[in-house]
Amino acid sequence: MLKIPATVDSLLEADLPKRPVHLAIGVFDGVHLGHQAVIEAAIQSAKRSDGISAVLTFDPHPSHLFRPNDPTRLLMPKSAKEGFLHKLGVDLVIFQTFDANFASIEAEDFPGYLQKCLPTLCAVYVGENFRFGKARRGDVDLLIQASRECGIDVISVQRIRENGEPISSTRIREELSSGKIERVNALLGHRYSSSGKIQAGRKLGRTIGFPTVNLPWQPELAPCYGVYCVKARLKGKDSANWHTGVANYGVRPTVERGDSVMPLLEVHLLDEVSWQPDDEITVIWEKFIRSEQKFAGIDDLKTQISKDRQFAQDFFT
Ligand SMILES: Cc1cc2nc3c(=O)[nH]c(=O)nc-3n(C[C@H](O)[C@H](O)[C@H](O)COP(=O)(O)O)c2cc1C
Numbered sequence: 001m002l003k004i005p006a007t008v009d010s011l012l013e014a015d016l017p018k019r020p021v022h023l024a025i026g027v028f029d030g031v032h033l034g035h036q037a038v039i040e041a042a043i044q045s046a047k048r049s050d051g052i053s054a055v056l057t058f059d060p061h062p063s064h065l066f067r068p069n070d071p072t073r074l075l076m077p078k079s080a081k082e083g084f085l086h087k088l089g090v091d092l093v094i095f096q097t098f099d100a101n102f103a104s105i106e107a108e109d110f111p112g113y114l115q116k117c118l119p120t121l122c123a124v125y126v127g128e129n130f131r132f133g134k135a136r137r138g139d140v141d142l143l144i145q146a147s148r149e150c151g152i153d154v155i156s157v158q159r160i161r162e163n164g165e166p167i168s169s170t171r172i173r174e175e176l177s178s179g180k181i182e183r184v185n186a187l188l189g190h191r192y193s194s195s196g197k198i199q200a201g202r203k204l205g206r207t208i209g210f211p212t213v214n215l216p217w218q219p220e221l222a223p224c225y226g227v228y229c230v231k232a233r234l235k236g237k238d239s240a241n242w243h244t245g246v247a248n249y250g251v252r253p254t255v256e257r258g259d260s261v262m263p264l265l266e267v268h269l270l271d272e273v274s275w276q277p278d279d280e281i282t283v284i285w286e287k288f289i290r291s292e293q294k295f296a297g298i299d300d301l302k303t304q305i306s307k308d309r310q311f312a313q314d315f316f317t
């Protein structure tokens with residue numbers, strides 16, 4: 001597998017093997033089921049032709065150029081997207097800086113531009129709703145026409161739908177913001193997850209009978225503050241073992257005061273582990289239980305957490 005994060009215009013220097021490149025193009029935020037259909041088509045064709053499967057994606061998100069004051073908040077950080085694409089079997093992930101220069105390429109010139117950067121490019125893979133080029137003027141018909149002149153095939157994949165509605169990152173962002181994590185996971189086709197280093201807490205959780213591992217995790221797009229059934233595991237050693245738990249993601253209004261509290265992901269594991277501050281963990285989110293609440297006091301919070309724990313125990317058995 002080639003692991004060369006590169007921009008399109010630096011590819012010529014990357015000394016790629018001279019094999020046919022099958023290139024999927026898009027932002028692919030979250031790498032949902034629709035994205036996977038496009039990417040899988042590129043991977044399978046590359047396998048059949050002893051070629052290279054590649055993804056051309058953009059960083060930052062194009063909205064940073066067009067709406068700098070209100071850019072799209074992403075479901076998946078860049079590093080997680082890159083890792084996930086390689087896990088799917090993509091050989092080469094190319095991050096193109098989406099700047100004014102790149103955005104000004106006329107749709108008709110785009111295939112020629114790609115071919116200049118990737119001389120062995122033989123096919124591009126997009127969804128049927130793909131738009132590209134200056135002012136998003138290009139559609140799939142134009143892509144086919146302009147690519148033919150360069151000898152590049154275009155494979156346009158039918159939109160994958162769920163309940164009659166196309167799956168999109170926008171739709172998944174809305175579900176995530178309202179806590180519908182099972183819907184998020186169903187549309188993604190994989191589990192929503194968070195990764196980071198454990199931070200020492202105030203150990204209050206231990207004194208109330210519910211020790212937690214705390215993750216100071218700051219996603220661009222925050223899930224709904226609330227309590228969720230989760231699984232967690234250490235990165236690296238012990239990585240085969242997922243541990244079940246119940247997590248609160250939020251600002252802990254019962255015990256914290258003020259508006260400047262940083263959100264935390266706090267995981268109470270159902271079985272004992274000996275994880276330490278600075279250990280790196282991954283948490284996958286499985287089910288929403290309830291929204292975060294401000295309780296009158298610690299006793300009410302304890303009673304509720306004990307019900308949450310039971311809920312998670314029942315969910316996982
Ligand atoms: C399952 C679970 C549910 C929680 N629900 C809430 C909640 O609804 N409201 C709240 O203020 N804090 C909630 N918390 C956060 C607790 O206030 C916090 O875990 C406790 O104060 C321990 O803090 P520490 O990690 O700093 O020691 C919850 C924690 C857990 C583990």
Ligand SMILES: Nc1ncnc2c1ncn2[C@@H]1O[C@H](COP(=O)(O)OP(=O)(O)OP(=O)(O)O)[C@@H](O)[C@H]1O
Pocket residue numbers: 025026027028029033034035037038125126127128129130131157158159160161166167168169170171
């Ligand atoms: N449901 C889908 N089925 C098949 N292809 C899709 C689907 N959604 C997007 N694609 C294709 O995947 C590539 C990446 O699209 P893009 O990142 O714009 O996805 P999106 O889900 O529509 O995002 P957003 O909702 O943020 O606009 C494009 O080629 C696009 O046409």
